[in-house]
Amino acid sequence: MVRCFVLFFIVCCVNEVFCTQDSGGAQSEPVAAQGATSCGCEHLKRVAAVEPVEDSTVSADPALKYSKGANERLQEAQGDDENILSQMVLISGGEFLMGTDNPAIPADGEGPQRPVHVDSFYMEIQEVTNQQFQGFVNATGYITEAENFGDSFVFEGILSESVKKQITQAVAAAPWWLPVKGANWRHPNGPDSNITDRLDHPVLHVSWADAVAYCSWANRRLPTEAEWEYACRGGLEDRLYPWGNKLNPKGQHYANLWQGDFPNHNSAEDGYIQTSPVMSFPANGFGLHDIVGNAWEWTSDWWTVHHTTEHQQNPIGPSSGTDKVKKGGSYMCHKSYCYRYRCAARSQNTPDSAASNLGFRCVSQEKR
């Protein structure tokens, strides 16, 4: 959502679909047909130093640039210590029903339910952490897109008053998102914040290309949406959540979500107002933690809301598009605004977007 404001009104509006639906969700109106005048972009004054569009697509290539050589450099740097990468679990391939015939948010393309086969793969049991991302950056000198652009989107509720005062822009349809100068993975809540006390939290403010770069460096890749959803379901059939149909079985919290009234009051009944250290919540049937909640997770698929009902084998989504699929919802999700912490739920961002609730995890075909 960040970059588009400077490019075209139309893209901005597409982005607002994200903004509105990401946190607006079930209660907000679909805004697909929204015109430029109502999309709020005219109020956004971004500094004119605009990267050409081509640049942001070129930056999808860091993946290649940072993979092999960087990996060798890392091995030198860490000697025998390979603990920096997340542990992976085998996700045994098989058939499953992807999507749902009872979509909570039909505009997101949650349906129809459709038979899909995915081959076996390995998946990281946790979201990629700040520390892991730092290891990658130390080894490669990688600079994230948010660092290059000089800003990123931060949820208003986690900004300091002094930073908030300096900001006059907002996304009209989702005023709790503020573009903050100096916000990036090192400064997740804005320039006066840091990751010292959250090295074990999910890395945030990473664009799709940043996520791809990290995974390639680790000799891994992003999951397809089908792989991600199959993994999310943890072997259960046709359930809402990775653990079943009840949000809080026996009063327990199984994911870091939002309790209270979004966006004004977060009661943090689950113990966390913002992100939590990875693996603070129970794993699903496949051993995956925080597969919903905590941070949204990028997938490799381009976004579409139209799906075939024919049986598919390892689907990889459309061959092109403007947005990438993200899954799982975040610590900002509440049923009233962003009922997207269900396995079938989905949302999208332009690949160069970055925000204070969006991260990723990697997969690979072989155990690494």
Ligand SMILES: *[C@@H]1O[C@H](CO)[C@@H](O)[C@H](O)[C@H]1NC(C)=O
């Ligand atoms: C990255 O480098 C910084 C500065 O040298 C160091 O403090 C930090 O521990 C390193 N992080 C990792 C994960 O290697």
Ligand SMILES: *[C@@H]1O[C@H](CO)[C@@H](O)[C@H](O)[C@H]1NC(C)=O
């Ligand atoms: C990180 O932030 C904390 C407070 O949030 C502060 O005490 C600490 O000095 C900061 N560390 C660095 C390296 O800036």
Ligand SMILES: [Ca+2]
């Ligand atoms: Ca929470």
Ligand SMILES: [Ca+2]
């Ligand atoms: Ca997650």
